[in-house]
Amino acid sequence: MMFEPKRLHPISAVLNFAKGLKDAILPIVAIFFFNGNSEGGFLGWLPLILTGVFLLIILIGGVVKWLRFVYWIDEGELRIEHGLLFRKKRYIPLERIQSLDFSEGILHRPFQLVKVSIETAATSGLEAEAVLTAIKRLDAKELEKTIYQQKSDPSSAESDAEIIEETSRSLVYQMTTKDLILMAVTSGGAGVVISGVAVFLSQITEFLPVGAIYNEVVNWLQFGVVIAGVIAAFVLIIAYGLAVILTILRFGNFSVFHEGDDLVITRGLLEKKQVTIPLNRIQGIRIDENIVRQPLGFATVSIISAGGSVKEGADQQFKILPFIKRDQIEPVLTSILPQYELEVSPESPPKRAKRRYVFRCIWLPLLISIGVSVFFWPLGLLSFIMIPAFIGLGMLNYRDAGWNIREKQLMLSNRLITKQTYFIKKHRIQSCQFSRSIPEQRGRLSSIEVMVKTGAGKTRARCLYLDQDDSETIMSWFQTK
Amino acid sequence: MNAPTKQISKRALSLWRVHGCISTGISVIVAVAVLVLTNLFSWPVWPSLVIGAVILLEIIFSIWLIPSIRWERLRYEVREQEIDYQYGLFIVKRTLIPMVRVQHVDTEQGPLLRKYRLATISISTAATVHKIPALDETEAEELRRSISSLARVAEDDV
Numbered sequence: 001m002m003f004e005p006k007r008l009h010p011i012s013a014v015l016n017f018a019k020g021l022k023d024a025i026l027p028i029v030a031i032f033f034f035n036g037n038s039e040g041g042f043l044g045w046l047p048l049i050l051t052g053v054f055l056l057i058i059l060i061g062g063v064v065k066w067l068r069f070v071y072w073i074d075e076g077e078l079r080i081e082h083g084l085l086f087r088k089k090r091y092i093p094l095e096r097i098q099s100l101d102f103s104e105g106i107l108h109r110p111f112q113l114v115k116v117s118i119e120t121a122a123t124s125g126l127e128a129e130a131v132l133t134a135i136k137r138l139d140a141k142e143l144e145k146t147i148y149q150q151k152s153d154p155s156s157a158e159s160d161a162e163i164i165e166e167t168s169r170s171l172v173y174q175m176t177t178k179d180l181i182l183m184a185v186t187s188g189g190a191g192v193v194i195s196g197v198a199v200f201l202s203q204i205t206e207f208l209p210v211g212a213i214y215n216e217v218v219n220w221l222q223f224g225v226v227i228a229g230v231i232a233a234f235v236l237i238i239a240y241g242l243a244v245i246l247t248i249l250r251f252g253n254f255s256v257f258h259e260g261d262d263l264v265i266t267r268g269l270l271e272k273k274q275v276t277i278p279l280n281r282i283q284g285i286r287i288d289e290n291i292v293r294q295p296l297g298f299a300t301v302s303i304i305s306a307g308g309s310v311k312e313g314a315d316q317q318f319k320i321l322p323f324i325k326r327d328q329i330e331p332v333l334t335s336i337l338p339q340y341e342l343e344v345s346p347e348s349p350p351k352r353a354k355r356r357y358v359f360r361c362i363w364l365p366l367l368i369s370i371g372v373s374v375f376f377w378p379l380g381l382l383s384f385i386m387i388p389a390f391i392g393l394g395m396l397n398y399r400d401a402g403w404n405i406r407e408k409q410l411m412l413s414n415r416l417i418t419k420q421t422y423f424i425k426k427h428r429i430q431s432c433q434f435s436r437s438i439p440e441q442r443g444r445l446s447s448i449e450v451m452v453k454t455g456a457g458k459t460r461a462r463c464l465y466l467d468q469d470d471s472e473t474i475m476s477w478f479q480t481k
Numbered sequence: 482m483n484a485p486t487k488q489i490s491k492r493a494l495s496l497w498r499v500h501g502c503i504s505t506g507i508s509v510i511v512a513v514a515v516l517v518l519t520n521l522f523s524w525p526v527w528p529s530l531v532i533g534a535v536i537l538l539e540i541i542f543s544i545w546l547i548p549s550i551r552w553e554r555l556r557y558e559v560r561e562q563e564i565d566y567q568y569g570l571f572i573v574k575r576t577l578i579p580m581v582r583v584q585h586v587d588t589e590q591g592p593l594l595r596k597y598r599l600a601t602i603s604i605s606t607a608a609t610v611h612k613i614p615a616l617d618e619t620e621a622e623e624l625r626r627s628i629s630s631l632a633r634v635a636e637d638d639v
Contacts, residue, residue, distance in 0.1 A: 306607070430582050430606040435574040451609045458608035478577055479563060 016062030183323035346402025358394030485558035493615035
């Protein structure tokens with residue numbers, strides 16, 4: 001059982017060593033290649049010896065760290081003691097533990113081990129409250145069970161079969177292989193676009209007006225452009241391929257479970273990860289539709305959670321449905337978050353706001369084009385051909401902006417490149433702001449933004465250039481109890 | 482929806498003008514240095530002209546216009562349910578902070594603020610911090626007390 005002080009699995013000594021090596025790699029390399037004088041003898045061997053000593057210290061450090069690290073459960077607390085010279089003790093009351101996150105690296109898997117990160121409400125910044133580098137998977141399950149029992153019924157901490165039965169997990173969502181591959185292929189969205197542009201550019205140089213005087217120059221230019229284009233395309237294709245493989249490795253076997261009051265996400269082919277999100281820490285839902293996936297009808301659903309450290313899910317918005325058909329979101333989410341209504345018809349900003357959306361997208365490119373044209377006259381004028389694309393983006397931004405109020409729920413959507421739709425409950429909104437610039441004031445427009453807590457920071461949801469009356473509707477909705 | 486009505490002390494306006502004077506003073510020192518150097522080494526005239534223009538703009542904007550606009554725009558109101566706060570220069574922003582979201586309130590006072598008997602109050606929620614600058618000392622103190630008595634954070638909402 002857990003009530004005896006326990007060591008981590010010996011493999012954690014190796015993991016400590018690897019981590020120490022990673023942290024000290026620069027000095028080691030520096031020492032190794034430091035060759036003050038090329039004479040033989042003792043001085044010639046010095047770098048090698050130093051490197052050896054260094055490695056030995058790190059190795060011993062790793063082993064000692066493992067030897068001195070013990071953990072156990074006692075009096076409703078998870079107790080951890082570690083350190084050689086300074087003995088450090090950390091006692092975490094079990095009911096304070098918000099979630100246990102599991103991950104399995106390549107070294108963990110042959111020995112049925114997991115790495116456990118323990119998160120409490122106090123966890124903020126980069127580090128988890130406590131990390132058990134490598135323990136047996138069974139022990140981890142045991143730990144999870146004990147903590148759960150402690151939280152649900154502190155009086156009877158001893159194992160109770162019925163409770164365990166109740167908390168068995170049910171599968172909510174599992175990503176299909178087809179979706180996984182589609183997701184990986186569209187994940188390098190930017191890469192696809194850039195390589196497309198590169199091909200387009202190398203084509204366009206063929207059609208450049210070739211004046212007799214410029215012939216030589218243009219020839220040379222074309223050659224340069226073609227070479228650069230080919231190299232760039234090559235690099236992009238490799239980078240894209242890598243991105244695809246990495247995405248498949250990271251999101252393979254992606255499934256979401258519902259377990260008691262928690263959501264549990266497991267994913268990863270090589271390195272298995274398990275993240276637990278307590279349902280009552282969920283602040284809102286965000287749906288992302290990027291420019292490549294939106295036409296295909298796919299979206300990403302993230303959960304905005306107030307708990308946990310930043311390093312796990314990027315900026316603490318856990319992707320719970322990383323790649324899903326837009327119309328399948330609702331059935332999946334209603335089973336776990338029934339209080340959210342996702343199928344709402346948004347209200348749009350008024351027609352007169354369209355100009356402002358377009359202006360917002362083109363002022364910077366316009367300035368850049370003018371600058372480029374002045375410095376590279378007349379070829380720089382070509383930069384103006386990208387302006388229509390930005391006008392199009394502005395129109396798209398206008399089309400995708402919207403808001404909706406459904407009882408206690410606010411929906412705001414906006415797009416810069418990726419369309420983001422937020423669903424937030426009123427009691428999760430920390431503050432609500434509306435703002436009007438001078439041109440907005442003239443057009444009776446105003447922008448709305450609300451703040452929500454995320455991990456150690458905050459998330460902003462907003463919608464720009466709404467009708468004055470609509471903004472006031474939202475503000476007074478927010479004011480009423 | 483009517484804008485909040487309370488305005489901050491008139492002394493804040495003088496304080497901001499003093500801030501403007503300080504930054505203009507720094508520019509003037511730079512300008513004098515450049516003038517001296519121009520005379521000594523017969524530099525071209527345009528740097529002096531540019532700095533002269535900057536000083537003129539600073540006098541117009543940071544001493545005269547910006548403090549008055551900012552002061553005129555800045556309004557607040559503390560109600561039982563929420564704090565209503567409006568601020569801004571060219572973009573007017575209006576923020577509502579529900580009382581149940583307020584985690585704590587602080588007042589702070591630098592040396593200049595103390596000289597003018599002013600204080601800045603910052604209202605923190607779980608995610609955001611809102612600062613109302615340059616309130617009258619006693620008013621800030623009163624506000625801090627009333628907000629912290631009204632604020633009742635609903636713990637499970639975060």
